[in-house]
Amino acid sequence: MxxxxxxxxxxxxxxxxxxxxxxxxxxxxxxxxxxxxxxxxxxxxxxxxxxxxxxxxxxxxxxxxxxxxxxxxxxxxxxxxxxxxxxxxxxxxxxxxxxxxxxxxxxxxxxxxxxxxxxxxxxxxxxxxxxxxxxxxxxxxxxxxxxxxxxxxxxxxxxxxxxxxxxxxNVYGPRQVPYGEAGVVAIFIEKLLQGLIPTVYAYSDEPEGMIRDYxxxxxxxxxxxxxxxxxxxxxxxxGTCVETTTLQLYNAICWQLGLDVPPHRGEARPGDLRRSMLDCSKAFKVLGWSPIYNLVDGLKQTIIYFKEKGIEK
Ligand SMILES: NC(=O)c1ccc[n+]([C@@H]2O[C@H](COP(=O)([O-])OP(=O)(O)OC[C@H]3O[C@@H](n4cnc5c(N)ncnc54)[C@H](O)[C@@H]3O)[C@@H](O)[C@H]2O)c1
Missing domain, CATH: 3.40.50.720 (NAD(P)-binding Rossmann-like Domain)
Incomplete structure (x- = not known):
């Protein structure tokens, strides 16, 4: 084709x-x-x-x-x-x-x-x-x-x-750019690799941050x-039908990098959706599709890539 x-x-x-x-x-x-x-x-x-x-x-x-x-x-x-x-x-x-x-x-x-x-x-x-x-x-x-x-x-x-x-x-992985919907993954990895401390944005009533499906x-x-x-x-x-808060994502990346650094905290930006998680059973039934990678495995590959190539500006 x-x-x-x-x-x-x-x-x-x-x-x-x-x-x-x-x-x-x-x-x-x-x-x-x-x-x-x-x-x-x-x-x-x-x-x-x-x-x-x-x-x-x-x-x-x-x-x-x-x-x-x-x-x-x-x-x-x-x-x-x-x-x-x-x-x-x-x-x-x-x-x-x-x-x-x-x-x-x-x-x-x-x-x-x-x-x-x-x-x-x-x-x-x-x-x-x-x-x-x-x-x-x-x-x-x-x-x-x-x-x-x-x-x-x-x-x-x-x-x-x-x-x-x-x-x-929210899609993440090698070659990811920082401005898209899962840009936070690239931003956290890049900052932590440079020795900088990223900010976890959250609404005051949900201190762990936004819930996303990565x-x-x-x-x-x-x-x-x-x-x-x-x-x-x-x-x-x-998607994966697995919910991950911004703080859980941050901790998962820190864990893979062997770091124990608390993030800066910031107020959620206007327009930030509080939560999103997709039911993907239809893709399984009709397309025969389901995700293979969990967050740990996917982040591992992504970190290997960013360590070698860095983030595109
Ligand atoms: N990354 C995510 O989490 C996510 C989530 C949902 C949907 N999407 C969608 O997936 C698609 C790919 O996103 P991505 O994350 O790979 O972003 P990306 O910016 O890396 O890819 C978009 C590509 O489109 C090109 N492009 C932009 N405007 C163009 C134009 N006017 N004419 C021709 N080319 C143009 C860009 O140069 C770029 O190569 C987009 O449609 C995006 O909305 C992404």
Missing amino acids: KILLTGGAGFIGSHVAQAYLDQGHEVVVVDDLSTGYAHNVDPRAKLYKIDVRDAQLSEIFASEQPDIVNHHAAQISIPISLKDPCHDADVNVMGFINILECCRKYQVRKVIYISSGGAIYGEAEEYPTTENYRPAPLSVYAINKMCGEQYLQAYRHHYGIDYTVLRYA VYVADVVRANVLALTEGNNDCFNI
Whole structure:
């Protein structure tokens, strides 16, 4: 299969590209390198440095004729989405419409769309949260991710383009950047390796910090491989259904580094969701997917990587 992968120079997308290539697929990466890096792109893939909003994207689709599009490119920062909502909508909605229009014109069979289970449900009352829970996004980023899901339904209805939505929990691992949804993992590791003391942000009534569902990137990659052939016209939570507070995460990283340093404490930032944890039983039933890595094993791999390569700035 030929797969056009947007955001393939970024943290998660670059791992997905490698897995597709290892399976013998042809991969074309579309990335403007705004937060990604050319050196993340496997040399077996072809890289086009272009913005997903660019009208010239159509020419790439015309010459490459991909069978499947996997859409990882995005403005990924929740704080930036709140500071500059027009930019977030421009990249995450208009950019995605540009992609969908190319899919329609050049008969792409299927789109794999990356959404956020960590953001779109808001402060969910159902916990762990299933895909049936009605999303109640609280950030501009989450609204626009949800909007993309709805465009997929419309393009399926009108033009017959299949899709699979993967709603990621908080993804961490090698090549992670500090500004995404699980950026705290990279920030804690980097600071502790430099001998600095990180800050654990918390609401005053929940001193252990925010509850999150941390999923290791290799597990997320397997969901993208399965989605090539399974789970058409459906959406799936991709997480671990394990809750971890910010303080537990901090302690787990300190333990692996052999450190015993209490963190600085700070007030939760406005907009920080208090808790998020995903029920992923649907991905197991339909895709045959479940996570393999627990937090200890995933952090171990991540720390090995950061010790060797450091964090990208
Ligand atoms: N990291 C997480 O915890 C997490 C959780 C839920 C969803 N996601 C989603 O996963 C996807 C990948 O995120 P990531 O964490 O790997 O971040 P990342 O920043 O490493 O990857 C995003 C990639 O998209 C590229 N990009 C950004 N804007 C672009 C544009 N206008 N045109 C072309 N390319 C553009 C960047 O250069 C980068 O390579 C995103 O859609 C993100 O919203 C991530």
